Amino acid sequence: MEAIKILSxxxxxxxxxxxxxxxxxxxxxxxxxxxxxxxxxxxxxxxSKYTIKNFELITNKENKQETDCENAKILYENLKHLPxxxxxxxxxxxxxxxxxxxxxxxxxxxxxxxxxxxxxxxxWLFKYTYKRSLFFHGIAKLFWQVKFTYDExxxxxxxxxxxxxxxxxxxxKMIFRNYSNSxxxxxxxxxxxxxxxxxxxxxxxxxNYEIMKYISFLGGAYILDAFTQEELxxxxxxxxIDLFVEANPQQKVFKLD
Amino acid sequence: MRIKAKLYPYPVLAPTFNNDYVESDFNIEITTxxxxxxxxxxxxxxxxxxxxxxxxxxxxxxxxxxxxxxxxSYRELINIDEAGLVYKIPADKVEGVIYxxxxxxxxxxxxxxxxxxFNKDYRDLSFELEKGNIxxxxxxxxxxxxxxxxxxxxxxxxxxxxxxxxxxxxxxxxDNTGNKINIQLPEEEFNxxxxxxxxxxxxxxxxxxxxxxxxxxxxxxxKNPEFFMQxxxxxxxxxxxxxxxxxxxDFDVESLEGMNSFEVSxxxxxxxxxxxxxxxxxxxxxxxxxx
Numbered sequence: 150m151e152a153i154k155i156l157s158x159x160x161x162x163x164x165x166x167x168x169x170x171x172x173x174x175x176x177x178x179x180x181x182x183x184x185x186x187x188x189x190x191x192x193x194x195x196x197s198k199y200t201i202k203n204f205e206l207i208t209n210k211e212n213k214q215e216t217d218c219e220n221a222k223i224l225y226e227n228l229k230h231l232p233x234x235x236x237x238x239x240x241x242x243x244x245x246x247x248x249x250x251x252x253x254x255x256x257x258x259x260x261x262x263x264x265x266x267x268x269x270x271x272x273w274l275f276k277y278t279y280k281r282s283l284f285f286h287g288i289a290k291l292f293w294q295v296k297f298t299y300d301e302x303x304x305x306x307x308x309x310x311x312x313x314x315x316x317x318x319x320x321x322k323m324i325f326r327n328y329s330n331s332x333x334x335x336x337x338x339x340x341x342x343x344x345x346x347x348x349x350x351x352x353x354x355x356x357n358y359e360i361m362k363y364i365s366f367l368g369g370a371y372i373l374d375a376f377t378q379e380e381l382x383x384x385x386x387x388x389x390i391d392l393f394v395e396a397n398p399q400q401k402v403f404k405l406d
Numbered sequence: 407m408r409i410k411a412k413l414y415p416y417p418v419l420a421p422t423f424n425n426d427y428v429e430s431d432f433n434i435e436i437t438t439x440x441x442x443x444x445x446x447x448x449x450x451x452x453x454x455x456x457x458x459x460x461x462x463x464x465x466x467x468x469x470x471x472x473x474x475x476x477x478x479s480y481r482e483l484i485n486i487d488e489a490g491l492v493y494k495i496p497a498d499k500v501e502g503v504i505y506x507x508x509x510x511x512x513x514x515x516x517x518x519x520x521x522x523x524f525n526k527d528y529r530d531l532s533f534e535l536e537k538g539n540i541x542x543x544x545x546x547x548x549x550x551x552x553x554x555x556x557x558x559x560x561x562x563x564x565x566x567x568x569x570x571x572x573x574x575x576x577x578x579x580x581d582n583t584g585n586k587i588n589i590q591l592p593e594e595e596f597n598x599x600x601x602x603x604x605x606x607x608x609x610x611x612x613x614x615x616x617x618x619x620x621x622x623x624x625x626x627x628x629k630n631p632e633f634f635m636q637x638x639x640x641x642x643x644x645x646x647x648x649x650x651x652x653x654x655x656d657f658d659v660e661s662l663e664g665m666n667s668f669e670v671s672x673x674x675x676x677x678x679x680x681x682x683x684x685x686x687x688x689x690x691x692x693x694x695x696x697x
Contacts, residue, residue, distance in 0.1 A: 158585070158586065159568070159586075160567070160584060162566040162568055162584065162588050163568040164569060164570065165568075165584070165588075166568040166569070166571075166572075166581075166588065166590050167568075167569075167570065167571040167572050168572070169572040169574065170571040170572050170573075180456045187571075192473065205412045227500075231500050232498030232499070233478040233479070233480065233496070233498060233500075233501075234478055234497070234498045234499065236478075237477055237479070237501060238501075271658040279476060279477045279502070280476060280479065282457065295481075298505045327407060327476070329472070329479075330476065330480065330481035331481045332473060333449035340408065369407075369412070369509075370414065370415070370539060370540070371536070371537075371539055371540070372470065372483065372509060372511050372538050372540060373538070374472060374481070374482075374483035375470070375483060375511055375513070375537065375538040376537070376538055380537075
């Protein structure tokens with residue numbers, strides 16, 4: 150086990166203040182040694198009270214996106230013991246990115262491949278605060294995608310995670326809605342969409358958008374959290390069938406393949 | 407979840423924003439107590455409406471409180487019985503603002519719901535309610551969790567003064583979109599700033615030149631409703647809120663609009679400009695050699 154090394158909030162602010170400069174030094178330096186010069190300190194990181202195992206992420210595949218799901222699971226297994234208040238803290242993710250997982254972020258989101266500084270702002274640093282950034286940052290995003298889809302009641306707890314990495318749009322659209330904070334609601338929606346696809350329905354962005362809207366609409370008259378996962382999944386599945394029938398008027402009923 | 411004044415397709419007992427019921431009242435009183443490891447919340451329901459009380463006794467309806475902390479994605483629906491409840495939230499599950507929203511909801515489908523205290527517009531009407539439908543809405547309570555023992559390291563100040571190393575950028579910038587007010591200074595000024603801040607003889611002068619204008623900019627920005635909505639939950643804004651309330655003022659867009667940003671900034675910094683002027687005189691007298 151090793152202590153998680155953290156960059157202070159002021160140091161992170163200093164990085165945010167100097168995006169062009171750090172992009173230039175990152176293109177010239179093969180590792181994160183440049184941080185010492187940047188902060189004029191021999192050890193810019195301090196040890197936190199939290200520890201993690203020594204783990205590594207996959208950084209050697211040509212198709213980088215294909216490694217996301219596997220890397221997300223590795224991250225989840227190694228960080229899931231941390232408290233939620235730490236897991237949503239900018240300092241944890243930015244420090245991992247500029248520290249322990251520097252090579253991974255260079256592999257997946259090399260800022261030098263970017264014309265401007267957008268990658269640095271969104272994938273290395275927190276451009277926004279709180280939840281939104283957690284789903285943009287190159288490492289935080291992978292971890293939280295698993296945290297939001299992991300279902301310990303399933304034989305394969307990563308079943309919904311795998312499904313969401315195949316269709317990333319589902320989570321991308323869901324996380325900006327408050328109801329996604331509820332595990333019951335989240336998993337109910339994911340289970341229903343997965344079942345719909347498995348039963349022969351075609352996933353479409355329009356259906357996904359309509360489902361997200363439908364849940365918001367339900368939340369106007371009901372306390373969504375009062376439903377069980379099964380009750381809500383049934384409502385979502387029924388709505389998907391309505392949408393399918395509406396989009397395929399020649400087909401009067403939803404048919405299994 | 408936040409409570410909004412809205413219309414429902416059936417009467418809802420919501421004393422704070424409608425009059426669907428007469429001679430009736432509902433709320434769940436919420437008091438909180440924070441310790442380093444947990445937040446202890448006391449819920450005490452208050453209900454005066456015989457019809458809804460009967461539904462609760464028959465377990466067809468129930469008191470609930472919806473708890474949500476957007477920062478950590480913590481969200482719970484807590485069932486509360488008539489006698490109330492003491493509930494503990496682990497401190498490491500939450501961060502920043504937590505919202506508590508009290509309701510009475512249908513715990514099962516209720517056919518032909520009617521209530522003798524319906525407003526006369528609804529009298530003699532009956533409604534079909536489904537499980538999860540809202541019967542009554544209470545007053546939302548928010549709690550901001552400020553952790554003294556920060557999880558990753560201490561957070562000593564709401565200001566960060568940083569050096570601009572990007573060559574193409576010139577001038578001083580005040581960025582208040584993050585949790586701290588970031589005052590960005592060009593290299594030379596940054597180095598001078600560090601020296602001046604460490605010198606008690608010049609500290610008040612620096613505060614007057616840099617901190618006061620930064621505070622004034624923040625107050626002026628907060629007068630804009632859009633900015634207020636987006637940034638008033640930042641740590642620097644929460645700290646300013648505390649300071650403003652301590653001065654006996656309110657911290658909302660309307661109150662801020664009529665507020666003199668210069669005066670308030672001066673008061674918060676305990677008249678640092680006056681001290682700064684005295685310091686300048688002292689430096690002039692001594693040639694800046696002392697201290």
